[in-house]
Amino acid sequence: MKTPIDLIRPRREGPLTERLARERPGFGLPQLPATRQPTATTRLICGFCATGCGLDVHLHDGQAVGLTPSNDHPVNLGMACPKGWEALTPLAAPDRATTPLLKDQHGHLKPVDWTTALDAFVTGMRAVQAEHGPESVAFLSTGQIVTEEMALLGALAKFGMGMRHGDGNTRQCMATSVAAYKESFGFDAPPYSYDDLEESDVIVLVGSNLCLTHPIMWERVTRNPHNPEIVVIDPRRTETASAATVHLPLLPKSDLTLLYGLAHLVIANGWVDDAFVHDHTTGYDELAAHLVAFTPERVSAETGIAPAELERVARLIGTGERVSLWWTMGVNQSHQGTRTAQAIINLALLTGSIGRPGTGANSITGQCNAMGSRLFSNTTNLLGGHDFANPEHRLKVAQILGMDQARIPDGPSWAYDRIIEGINKGEIRGLWVIATNSAHSWINQHETRRLFDKLDFLVVQDLYTTTETAEMADLVLPAAGWAEKEGTFINSERRLGMVKRVARAPGQALADFWIFKAIAEAWGCGHLFAAWTDPETVFGILQELSAGQPCDITGVRGYDEVDTGVVQWPYRDEDRVEPLGPAPADRVDATDRRAQRRLFADGRFFTPDGRARLVWGDPVAPIERPSTEYPLVLLTGRGSSAQWHTGTRTSKSATLRALAPDGPWVEIDPADAAERGIEGGQEVVVRTARGRMIARAHLTPTVGRGRVFVSMHDARTNQLTFPSFDPQSRQPSYKFAAVQVSVPNPWDLTP
Numbered sequence: 001m002k003t004p005i006d007l008i009r010p011r012r013e014g015p016l017t018e019r020l021a022r023e024r025p026g027f028g029l030p031q032l033p034a035t036r037q038p039t040a041t042t043r044l045i046c047g048f049c050a051t052g053c054g055l056d057v058h059l060h061d062g063q064a065v066g067l068t069p070s071n072d073h074p075v076n077l078g079m080a081c082p083k084g085w086e087a088l089t090p091l092a093a094p095d096r097a098t099t100p101l102l103k104d105q106h107g108h109l110k111p112v113d114w115t116t117a118l119d120a121f122v123t124g125m126r127a128v129q130a131e132h133g134p135e136s137v138a139f140l141s142t143g144q145i146v147t148e149e150m151a152l153l154g155a156l157a158k159f160g161m162g163m164r165h166g167d168g169n170t171r172q173c174m175a176t177s178v179a180a181y182k183e184s185f186g187f188d189a190p191p192y193s194y195d196d197l198e199e200s201d202v203i204v205l206v207g208s209n210l211c212l213t214h215p216i217m218w219e220r221v222t223r224n225p226h227n228p229e230i231v232v233i234d235p236r237r238t239e240t241a242s243a244a245t246v247h248l249p250l251l252p253k254s255d256l257t258l259l260y261g262l263a264h265l266v267i268a269n270g271w272v273d274d275a276f277v278h279d280h281t282t283g284y285d286e287l288a289a290h291l292v293a294f295t296p297e298r299v300s301a302e303t304g305i306a307p308a309e310l311e312r313v314a315r316l317i318g319t320g321e322r323v324s325l326w327w328t329m330g331v332n333q334s335h336q337g338t339r340t341a342q343a344i345i346n347l348a349l350l351t352g353s354i355g356r357p358g359t360g361a362n363s364i365t366g367q368c369n370a371m372g373s374r375l376f377s378n379t380t381n382l383l384g385g386h387d388f389a390n391p392e393h394r395l396k397v398a399q400i401l402g403m404d405q406a407r408i409p410d411g412p413s414w415a416y417d418r419i420i421e422g423i424n425k426g427e428i429r430g431l432w433v434i435a436t437n438s439a440h441s442w443i444n445q446h447e448t449r450r451l452f453d454k455l456d457f458l459v460v461q462d463l464y465t466t467t468e469t470a471e472m473a474d475l476v477l478p479a480a481g482w483a484e485k486e487g488t489f490i491n492s493e494r495r496l497g498m499v500k501r502v503a504r505a506p507g508q509a510l511a512d513f514w515i516f517k518a519i520a521e522a523w524g525c526g527h528l529f530a531a532w533t534d535p536e537t538v539f540g541i542l543q544e545l546s547a548g549q550p551c552d553i554t555g556v557r558g559y560d561e562v563d564t565g566v567v568q569w570p571y572r573d574e575d576r577v578e579p580l581g582p583a584p585a586d587r588v589d590a591t592d593r594r595a596q597r598r599l600f601a602d603g604r605f606f607t608p609d610g611r612a613r614l615v616w617g618d619p620v621a622p623i624e625r626p627s628t629e630y631p632l633v634l635l636t637g638r639g640s641s642a643q644w645h646t647g648t649r650t651s652k653s654a655t656l657r658a659l660a661p662d663g664p665w666v667e668i669d670p671a672d673a674a675e676r677g678i679e680g681g682q683e684v685v686v687r688t689a690r691g692r693m694i695a696r697a698h699l700t701p702t703v704g705r706g707r708v709f710v711s712m713h714d715a716r717t718n719q720l721t722f723p724s725f726d727p728q729s730r731q732p733s734y735k736f737a738a739v740q741v742s743v744p745n746p747w748d749l750t751p
Contacts, residue, residue, distance in 0.1 A: 041056050041058050042056070042502060043055065043056055043057070044497075045497030045499060046083075047483070047489075047499065048083045048084065049368060050366060050367055050368055050369070050370050050371065052490075052492065053073065053080060053084050054069070054072075054073025054497070055067045055070060056069070057088070057502050063503060064088055064502040067087060069084060074194075074596065075565075076216045079219050082641055082642040082655070082659055083641070083644055084216075085655075087483070088483065089653040090649035090652040090653065091481055091484065091503050092652075093463075095464050095466040096464060096506045097464055097476055098478055098506045099507050100112050100113070100116070100477055100478060101465065109465075117475060119522070121477075121522065124430065124457040124459070124475065125161070125430050125459075128457055129162070131429075132427075135165060136429045137432070137457075138414070138430070139153070139157050139163060140166070140416065140432070140438055141154075142168055142169050142170075142367070142434055142435035143168060143366070143368065144435045145435050146372070146487025146489065146499055146535065147372035147375075147376050148513060148539055149485075149511070149535075150168075150369070150373055150376055151376045151377070151378065151541075152513060152517070152532055152538060153377070153434060154166065154383065155383065155401070155528075156516050156525070157378075158378055159403055159407040159525075160407075160520055161523055164409050164414075165418075165419055166419075167380070167414065167416040168373050168377055168416075169367070169438070170366075170367060170370045171415060171730065172731065172732060173329060173333075173365070173366035173367060174363070174367075174370045174374060175380070175729040175730060175731040176334070176341055176728075176731045177332055177341055180338050180363075180615075180728075181363070183613060183728075184342055184613050184614075185612055186606030186608070187549075188375070190363050190492060191360045192324070192360040194220055194596075196324050196358050196360055197224065197324070198220055198224045199224070199226070199357040199358030200226070200228050200359070201228050201320055201322045201358065202316045203221060203230045204233070204316075204326065204344075205232045205240060206255065206326070206331055206340075207332075208232075208327055208330060209239060209637065210240050210326070211239050212238065212638055212641050217364065226358075228245075230246070231316060232246070232247045234247070234248075235250060235707060236702055236709060246309070246312065248309060248313065250304060251302070252736055253335070253336075253735070254619075255330075255334075257298075257619045259344060259346075259347065260291055260299070260343060261298070261303070261314075262313060262317060263291050263294070263347055264294040264296075264299075265310060265314035265315075265318070266318045266350055269314070271314075271318025272350050273351050273352030276349070276603070277349065280349075280603040281349050281612045281613070282613055282614065283616075284614055286614075287614040291616075322353075322356065322359055323348070323353040324360050325344050325348055325361050327340075327362075329366065329734075332363075332729075333731060333733055333734040334735060334736075335724045336617070336620050336726060337726045337731055338727075339616065339617040342616070345361040346614050350614075355599065365491070368482075371494065372488070372490040375546075375551050376542055379412070379413050380412055381412075382397055383542070384545035384546045384551065385550065385551050388411050389410060397545060400541065401528075415730035416442070417723075417725050417730050417732065420451060423451040423454055429455060430455065430457040431452070432459045433458070433469055433473075434462075435462060435479065437467045437645075439467075439468035439469040439472060440646040440715045440718065441718065443733075444718065444719075444721060444722070444723040445691075445716075445719045446691055448718075452472050453472070458475075459474065459475045460472075462477075463478075463509075463648075464648060478505075478507065478508060478510070479509055479512050479515065480509050480511040481505070483500070483503050484503050484509075485499065485501050485511035486498075486500055486535045486536070494551075494568045495567065496562045496568070497562065498559060517529065517532070539562075543556060550569075550606045551570060552569065552571070553569050553571050553572075554573070555575055575597070622722075622733070624737055624738050625738060626706070626738045630689065631740065632707060632739050633707040633708070633736060633737070633739070634707075634739040635707055635708065635709045635735055635736070636734050637711070639660065642656040642660045643713045645712070645713070661711070664694070664696070664717075665711070666698065666710050666741060667698050667700050667702070667703040668684075668697055668698070669706075669707075671705060672705060673699050673741075676741060676742055678697050678699075678742075679699075680697060680698065680699040681697065682697050682743070684696070685742055685744040686740075686741050687720075687739065687740045690719060690721075690722070691719030692720075693714070693719060695714075708739060718734075720739065724736075
């Protein structure tokens, strides 16, 4: 009788056996040539941020030995940030998960084989469902694995295992932009190409420290030949703000009011593109009526920005020929982030700054494959950007997958915060966490860790055994990382890129794809995914699912064309980019401007009537406000271009550690520090109503009076953050909390 482990250690002859053997060296099987045997140098898309840089990986005997940035990739053009140069280093970390680990009767994680691990997974999850109902188990996924793995996970969990609820850590970074684009444009559709950074004559950056968080995009700004005006809207004088033409250091979380004030001035001064608004938008009269109240005097009082500066920036936006507006986490991670993002979109629509080179309302994505997650993870959207609630969409997906439509839920999952709340209420008793570190990254960390202890069964599938979440697990499944498997990423500008297997995963670690396949067999639903034989075959299935959608990729001719770097969705047959003439391997040069594509050039949007929606709402104050006990405002964000998120991977590199600050630190204005008797470099205690951390004080006027800044990378930071959520996107607001900073008492230094 065939057991689930046959998928891990195949003993039969045939194509599946051979493919599994090729994908998993180290299981006592002969090492066969890779499915896509790389040459001496092969290109991969970087696995850190969503910029999506091309990296040329250099090989010896088929294994990666080093890398350099790709000179001819359309994203980075030969450049790389510190993380990109060190992309291979985390794969060799000594704390890699190399074998499944199962908690014994004494509460200790002990090595087991895959047969035991799969049996434990199925037994544990089914026991929870049997006692508490089929919806009592959930999964939390990621923007870090390849698109084909995301799709298989989402389909397996929801269609095969009966999990209704599953979300991804993209909820922490991109949910606001998704919600804003869907309501305003009719689909989650970032409209731009990175070339727009070089084409603009006015660049507006809202809540984005671009030169630190996305260095290669900032390099594209520096290549702009038009001497652009650069406007930065940010409470801190960041590295980007210091290089800007104009910096508006607004009061924290007053950005929605400020943006409405700018739109008020655009209308009042006659800078509206009346023809564009009339022909391509709806809601102008209602928006204009709403904006009447946002006079320069009111906006100045609420934001701290002088009326003359408001007028200056409004004039730049209203009269610029090629104006692009960009935002990232400073907007997204807010209690009113969706309406703030839509206020940026409104400015682009009011001035007709969209669909042309150098324009757009442009959300900059966080994780390497957040866009893949947004479209194909089967969490917020049904596969391919479809709607769970639409019966026609469910029927289409069911027919393509050859499944009974009844297997597809008729509504979306709970969001991440509702899943966490479900654990607190006892509604979620089993949790499967894949390639994310929730016990570090989720807001209000103390509460999250307490809740994870309430679970009956916690499974963590990750590269490392030492993450805060893995150390709490009942079962750890060892996963392969970037460059140890095959699949596709989709970057911020909707460009597809390839990940290839150029390194061997250690020990018994497997690509997430093959773990999901093995779990499907162990669960007894493997027949549903018999056609999902390998990542490239799944890519073909995703192409079918995308047909007719705004993200249609049916014109892509397999992985070979993805590897050229020319594919931005939509990419139908009519969107194909063909060579102008004879070219090496008959391939289009990916740096050719014809390979740079933006949306809405025809003024048609993805709404039923083809018009963009002008959307607005009343500004709302943050729930937690400064007080006598906690008089300062806590801001958080990226602390170094050499650090990434929870540091799970970047901390493995000695080079990246050397380039980043050593230990936690807090930026505080010199005047605020003097009032508290704090000196530069001194250890201080940072307190909120939820927790505290010890950090070194960095005295700098760039943070501004009345506020402090702490890097997001330290595990203790989210002991401080306040759990507030945007009502439209359910994204957490990491950027505002009431805090006090003081010289520590002796007991503050006690661990």
